[in-house]
Amino acid sequence: MSLLVHKPGLLSTIQDAGREGFRKYGIPAAGPMDLAAARLSQSLCNNNHNQPFIELTLHGAIFEFEKTAVIALTGGGATALLNDTPLPYFRSTVVKAGSILKFCSATFGCRTYLSVQGGFTIQKELGSAATYLPGKLGGIMGRAIKAGDRIEFNLKKQIEENVTGIEVELGNPALYSNHVTIRFTEGPEWSWFSSEEQNLFLHTKWMIHPQSNRMAYQLEGNTLALTQKKELISTAVMPGLIQVTPAGVPYILMADAQTIGGYPRLARIKSEDRTILAQCRPGYQLNFQKI
């Protein structure tokens, strides 16, 4: 008895706190894009942070609950209907067996986190249930959730219905606006860029390009061609770094980013603001503020 997937939506993956300790094999941590929202959905279900949950992208998913469960939705990017009645985010709810949970379009946000009390039962791979699509690791056979999947709940004990009523709101500006400010510190190669290029980066209204995913967000609005012809020898990279390609296009590395990269790293995004980025969808406008 489980969650039956009628429609997976744009991209739905199983995640947990992430896969640590395998970067030496070229495997990044993966895990949720919006760590704060993911943790909150877990807390609302009385789960620990490492129990598997689902990350949904925008709208389109339709799930059926074959068994009663306590669930919580956090993040954004969709409006939820439980048996055709709006279901608020940021609180926990008892969902009766046979219920249909549907995600319809919303104006703001990008990623919804769905936790069930006890977590989903997912076989760990290399210590984690987190789906890492480029490496075909974790989740359900290393792939995104698809129609027909049955994802079991880990119901070892009686569900605790009394967790309902907790209501929390996250102050993520990307859930209310499509124009956000992202704070950053200088990246390791900031000084490789001329002051003109640095200023161009600071004063451009950047837009998130449709070619953006869990690995990286591509930015459009200007090109930051390096005037200095210096070559970086490939080295470790992490989510939150902004790399600039030889064509002058900035890319923000996200949760599934490769472990190494060879492009100069202009900026490093403040950790709290990575959760803002996680809720930005293509077309969102970004301003960068140096701290």
Place this chain on the structure above:
Amino acid sequence: MSLVRVYPIHEKVCTVQLEKPISTATFQVVERIQQAILKKFKKDITESTLCYNSATFFLQDEKKIDTYCLQFEQTAIAVLNNQQTLEENKKPTIRIPVCYDISFAPDLAAVSNQLNRSEEEIAKLHSQPKYQVYTIGFVPGFPYMGEVDARLNLPRKKTPTTRVAPGSVAIAGLQTGIYPVEIAGGWHVIGRTPSKLFDKHRENPCLLETGDQVQFYQITKEEFENWNEPACT
């Protein structure tokens, strides 16, 4: 210009990078710096990786990243100033079979044309040197190895191939690598290995690790097709 650059790449991660070009000697110095830092700050470090001329450290505590950077820099400089002769790499050489038959090497004919060398010559030049694994990345288990004989130096393809078969052995510039899974790639595929580079079910999922030495040896098409991998450990 200072010889070493130490900087954060995340609030809990910092990198020690030498201002030196890619070479086995540079890599060995970085390995020594990594060992020295791991020894000195054992309790504070959760994970560490190597990549060509840099070592990266993942820390428990995000509050002191700038302090760690300073301390790691001092340790790195101490290693650099220590004029001890480098010890020989003690890691065993890993031998990897490669079939250079045209049926497994979709780019061999084009490479042969571009370099004006026979396919046999390319196979020989490629399988002769002992390679250093400088890092693992791009996809799980992909080893970046060097240096390839300068006579095989070719830039990457302008347009990547959409599907490179698992086990494909490829070259680009002075580097050689092996594709562990089917994926798009821009390197020139000149052979294929029957060895499994990455298997998530193995105790050690990766056949190769950063720092390993690799020696390729040629096998025939028949040997490739009848290859039986030794039982997984």
